[in-house]
Amino acid sequence: MGKTWEQLEELQPVVLKMLRNSLLKQRVAHAYLFEGAKGTGKKDVGLLLTKALFCESLIDGYKPCETCHQCRRINSGNHPDVHLVEPDGQSIKVDQIRNLQAEFSKKGVESLKKVYLIVDADKMSVSAANSLLKFLEEPGAQTVAFLLTEQPQQMLPTILSRCQILTFQPLSPNVMVNQLLENGVHPQKAYILAQLTSNLEEALELNVDEWFAQAQNIVVKLYEGLKKNRLEAMVMLQSDWFQHFKEKEQLHRGLDLLLLFFKDLLYIQLEKQEQIVFKGEMERLKQFALNTSGRRLTDTMSAILEAKRKLDANMNPQLMMEQLVLKIQEGSTFV
Numbered sequence: 001m002g003k004t005w006e007q008l009e010e011l012q013p014v015v016l017k018m019l020r021n022s023l024l025k026q027r028v029a030h031a032y033l034f035e036g037a038k039g040t041g042k043k044d045v046g047l048l049l050t051k052a053l054f055c056e057s058l059i060d061g062y063k064p065c066e067t068c069h070q071c072r073r074i075n076s077g078n079h080p081d082v083h084l085v086e087p088d089g090q091s092i093k094v095d096q097i098r099n100l101q102a103e104f105s106k107k108g109v110e111s112l113k114k115v116y117l118i119v120d121a122d123k124m125s126v127s128a129a130n131s132l133l134k135f136l137e138e139p140g141a142q143t144v145a146f147l148l149t150e151q152p153q154q155m156l157p158t159i160l161s162r163c164q165i166l167t168f169q170p171l172s173p174n175v176m177v178n179q180l181l182e183n184g185v186h187p188q189k190a191y192i193l194a195q196l197t198s199n200l201e202e203a204l205e206l207n208v209d210e211w212f213a214q215a216q217n218i219v220v221k222l223y224e225g226l227k228k229n230r231l232e233a234m235v236m237l238q239s240d241w242f243q244h245f246k247e248k249e250q251l252h253r254g255l256d257l258l259l260l261f262f263k264d265l266l267y268i269q270l271e272k273q274e275q276i277v278f279k280g281e282m283e284r285l286k287q288f289a290l291n292t293s294g295r296r297l298t299d300t301m302s303a304i305l306e307a308k309r310k311l312d313a314n315m316n317p318q319l320m321m322e323q324l325v326l327k328i329q330e331g332s333t334f335v
C-alpha cells in the first residue's frame with residue numbers, strides 16, 4: 001500500500017497543497033515534472049495523485065479512499081490504465097516510450113482516463129525523449145503524465161516547457177526523524193542520522209551500516225583521547241581514526257559526527273538537552289560538558305569546519321587531522 005495523503009503532506013506540504021487545489025478545481029495538468037532529491041516522495045506523490053484521479057469515492061473531494069477497487073489495484077501495481085516506465089538498465093529506451101504510445105492509442109481499457117509515470121525521466125535516450133515529446137504535444141483529453149527526476153537540468157528544455165514543474169524539498173531534520181522512527185530506526189540513531197543527511201534512503205542505509213555504527217564509537221573515542229592529552233589523541237588517530245576513515249568522503253562523515261558531538265556538549269551547556277543527537281551518550285555527555293566552556297566549544301566547532309574545508313581543498317588528511325587535534329588542545333577545550 002502506498003503512502004496516504006496525510007503522510008505525504010508532512011513530507012511535502014507545498015506540493016500537496018498545490019495538488020489539492022488542482023484536484024478541487026478540476027484543473028489537473030496534462031503533464032507534471034516532479035523534481036527533487038532521492039527519498040523526497042516523488043513516486044509516492046505520483047501514485048497518490050493517480051489514485052485521486054481514478055478513485056470511486058474521494059474523501060473531501062480530493063483524497064483517495066485507499067479502499068475502493070481502483071485504489072487497491074493502483075496500490076498493487078496492476079491497474080490496466082496506469083503505466084509505470086523505469087530505466088531498463090542505464091537508460092529509458094525509445095521502445096519503452098513507443099510501447100507506451102501504442103498502449104495509449106487504444107481506448108482506455110475501462111475508461112478514457114490514462115496515467116503514466118516515468119521514473120528517472122532524465123535517463124531517457126535522445127530518441128526516447130523526442131518520441132515522448134510528440135506524445136506530450138498531442139495529449140489525449142484525459143491523459144496525465146508524471147515525469148520524475150533528480151536531475152531536471154539534464155532534460156530537454158522542450159520537454160520541461162510542456163510540464164508543470166513541482167519542486168520537492170529536501171526533508172527537514174524534524175520530518176526526517178519522524179520518517180526514520182516510522183521506519184523502525186532506533187531513536188538513539190534517528191536524531192544523528194537526521195542531522196547528517198536529508199535523504200531518507202541514505203539515512204536508512206547508514207542505519208544498518210556496520211561501518212557507520214563503528215564510526216560513532218570512534219568519534220567518542222577520539223573525544224576521550226582529546227580529553228586526556230595530546231599524545232593520547234595522536235596515538236588514537238593512528239590506531240583507530242585513520243584505520244576507519246580512509247576515503248575523503250568517510251573523513252567528512254567522521255568530522256560531521258565529531259561536530260555533532262561538540263554541538264551536543266554545547267546544547268547541554270545551554271540546557272537544551274532535547275536537542276541532543278547522541279542520545280545514547282547522554283550521561284557521558286553531561287559529565288564532559290562540566291569540563292568545558294561554551295566559548296571553547298564554539299571555537300572547536302569552527303576548527304572542525306575549517307578542517308572540512310581543508311579536506312575539500314585536498315590537504316593531506318594526516319596533516320589536517322593532526323592540526324585539528326593540536327588546535328583543539330591549544331584552545332584547551334579541556335581544563
Ligand SMILES: [Zn+2]
Pocket residue numbers: 054055056057058064065066067068069070071072
Ligand atoms: Zn478509492
